Amino acid sequence: MKKVLSPLFLLFLGFTYAQERPIQVVAEEIPNRLALYAINENDQEFDVMITVSGTNFRQSKARPRMIRLPATSKVHLKTLVLTRGKKPSYTYDLVVNDSLSNRALKKEFEKIKIRPKKPIIVYLPKNCSSCDSLITPLQNGKYIFTSHTLDSLPDMKEQLQRLLGNTIIDSLETPILNLGGRLFTQIETYDALLEALKKE
DSSP: OOOOOOOOOEEESSSOOSOOSOOEEEEEEETTEEEEEEEEOSSSOEEEEEEEEEESEEOOOSOOOOEEEOTTEEEEEEEEEEOTTSOOEEEEEEEEESSOOTTSBOOOEEEOOBOOSSOEEEEEOTTOSSSHHHHHHHHHSSBOOEEEEGGGOHHHHHHHHHHHTTOOGGGOOSOEEEETTEEESOOOSHHHHHHHHHHO
């Protein structure tokens, strides 16, 4: 399906935001329709409003409204009804506001996983008794991460052993964490991991 998109215009209603990552707009095709969603990969919530113009589709004539976009979430903004047998061409403007309004429309939203400021890699030693207390909250949390069981990866285990020096991997009861290239062997809980990420 051919789409002509203008650059994403973020029209800020203030001069500074705590927003670290731009709000993204994604289009998902459904039969005879195109659903537009906003994706917020920030730890802050915003109010957003989209205005769409173009040809070969219909949309609601209702005046655009601000919609609440919670932190680390995906929210439906608008659905375009496509003209049968024709390719839609559209552009959109997105207004993003960090001053939250009580009048903003609050829709159902989907929580999403986001990339942390520093990549998280978890290495699981053989005798890791506290690994579950870290892995389970990571799986249920907001951050994307990767994990490796060292017993099934002898080359990786050997390389880590060289980097850790006198620390014997098989004697560790805690996971080995790689946070953006730095190794940690004393982080046992999710809260401690979050604290370490803040310091990184």
